[in-house]
Amino acid sequence: MHPAELALSRYYIRSASAEARRLAEQGRIGPREIERLNSVAQPVKSMNERLVRGYSPFDWRTVTVTVHDKSGRHVKQLRVYMLPAGLIDRPDDRDLIRLLLGRLTFEKPTSPTTGVVPRGEMRLWVGPQYQDDSMTDLVMARKVKRHTPVHGHMSTAPDPNLLFIAPEGVTEVGR
Incomplete structure (x- = not known):
């Protein structure tokens, strides 16, 4: 991966992890929280899908x-x-x-x-x-x-x- 892609990957993974931790500490996870987590995790999912297909993690x-x-x-x-x-x-x-x-x-x-x-x-x-x-x-x-x-x-x-x-x-x- 290019250094810019590594740095950007670090940001998106950190953001998704932080949101997951925040929700876990909250104790109650409902549909709204799941929707928020899915939204924050979407860039990580997209990165993975692109890498699996042999592409750069970002378009x-x-x-x-x-x-x-x-x-x-x-x-x-x-x-x-x-x-x-x-x-x-x-x-x-x-x-x-x-x-x-x-x-x-x-x-x-x-x-x-x-x-x-x-x-x-x-x-x-x-x-x-x-x-x-x-x-x-x-x-x-x-x-x-x-x-x-x-x-x-x-x-x-x-x-x-x-x-x-x-x-x-x-x-x-x-x-």
Whole structure:
């Protein structure tokens, strides 16, 4: 497996395990809880099904990100960062967030730039280059507000082209 796939697998397995533990500690599991557990475990089931068939554990889609200033000029040298939505909504593992930022961040800077995004509920944002540690701090503090969702359930939709407008749409370190 590619290092990004290993890191992402770790996230989905950890999430499903944590939900199973939480439900087990709750003591009573009804239809609503089973539905929730099935929902959280779905990415792990999909990974397994793809691996059994000899495929990569994740289906990837190409996403192009462009950053313009208000006058429409390309803004250069920004990085596209990406994490699963669950870690943006509930950041609870600094080491995993840092690992995923290092593995999932687009390789080339803007603008424009194209990268691959796993078909899942992902969040993308742009910010200064080589700031994985600072971005980890912002995620942990729930201060990444200028992100854009890329939805996995839209797997039949064309690959998205995302536009961020600077400076409002850029996540700055230290703000």
